[in-house]
Amino acid sequence: MISDQTRTNADGQTAAATATHPELMPISQPGAMTEMDHFVFECFGYLIIPDVLSEEECDEALEAAKRVHGSRPAEKFLQIGKGFEHEPVLERLIDHPAVLPKVRALLGDRFVLQAAWCTVLPANAGAVGWHQDGSGAYDFKQLGYPVPLLQLRASYSLTDQSEENMGNMIMIPGSHRSPVPLPKEVRKEAYASPIQHIVRAKRGSVLLFHNGVWHSPMPSHLDYDRYNMHYIYSPPWLRRSDRDATDPEFLQQTTPRLRALMGDYDRPDVPFAGGFPPIPFDDV
Numbered sequence: 001m002i003s004d005q006t007r008t009n010a011d012g013q014t015a016a017a018t019a020t021h022p023e024l025m026p027i028s029q030p031g032a033m034t035e036m037d038h039f040v041f042e043c044f045g046y047l048i049i050p051d052v053l054s055e056e057e058c059d060e061a062l063e064a065a066k067r068v069h070g071s072r073p074a075e076k077f078l079q080i081g082k083g084f085e086h087e088p089v090l091e092r093l094i095d096h097p098a099v100l101p102k103v104r105a106l107l108g109d110r111f112v113l114q115a116a117w118c119t120v121l122p123a124n125a126g127a128v129g130w131h132q133d134g135s136g137a138y139d140f141k142q143l144g145y146p147v148p149l150l151q152l153r154a155s156y157s158l159t160d161q162s163e164e165n166m167g168n169m170i171m172i173p174g175s176h177r178s179p180v181p182l183p184k185e186v187r188k189e190a191y192a193s194p195i196q197h198i199v200r201a202k203r204g205s206v207l208l209f210h211n212g213v214w215h216s217p218m219p220s221h222l223d224y225d226r227y228n229m230h231y232i233y234s235p236p237w238l239r240r241s242d243r244d245a246t247d248p249e250f251l252q253q254t255t256p257r258l259r260a261l262m263g264d265y266d267r268p269d270v271p272f273a274g275g276f277p278p279i280p281f282d283d284v
């Protein structure tokens with residue numbers, strides 16, 4: 001008999017509706033992309049990877065994020081790019097082994113870090129603004145239906161977002177395949193749609209999502225600032241948006257893999273005209 005808390009599949013494995021494996025939660029695990037991860041990502045447009053960073057690693061990354069934003073208290077929602085150029089802790093997250101295999105599984109072996117944004121949401125602030133990622137200048141939707149995967153975003157929660165109103169990300173599962181937009185009149189509402197999902201993420205979790213998924217930050221009732229660190233991976237011909245070119249000093253001191261992921265090629269036609277240099281992944 002199927003209880004209201006558990007389902008048993010044909011192999012006798014149990015998927016329990018518990019805090020660790022709740023139903024309707026696109027939960028994954030750090031590391032390799034499983035077939036189930038792939039299926040869930042295609043259905044929902046996102047995955048949640050818990051326990052990517054330890055408490056200590058979160059503390060270090062949070063300190064780095066605060067340095068990126070400077071010592072002043074945040075006045076409004078703000079994003080600052082390319083913090084990795086001078087913060088080694090943020091640099092290390094670019095090819096984190098808990099996340100990179102999933103990026104490869106979705107984008108293949110030829111992609112770049114299109115941007116890295118450190119966002120702050122001030123204490124007791126509301127910054128609701130539902131949107132899809134992409135370009136206001138030339139909407140990705142103009143390229144075809146369903147909107148292609150051009151910006152795959154890995155968002156690290158550096159402060160706890162495991163209850164509502166902690167500046168959580170709110171997502172509309174499957175909305176990357178909706179041919180109609182979220183109605184304009186609800187785009188400033190925290191509760192915009194009956195099918196929205198408030199992501200309750202412990203600090204150190206990563207939310208990996210498709211540019212087409214409608215999403216928004218939730219207001220924060222916290223008495224401290226909320227920080228997220230976003231890494232955006234794209235096909236190599238997409239213009240970088242947090243930098244015109246990567247700092248030459250950073251390029252000199254970083255690893256060969258990160259140099260390759262920066263996408264600063266000798267010639268601008270490299271990603272168009274063939275001869276794309278292989279990215280030195282561990283297994284190539």
Ligand SMILES: O=C(O)CCC(=O)C(=O)O
Binds near residue numbers: 215
């Ligand atoms: O609140 C955040 O950190 C994410 C903001 C956001 O949705 C975005 O930058 O696309």
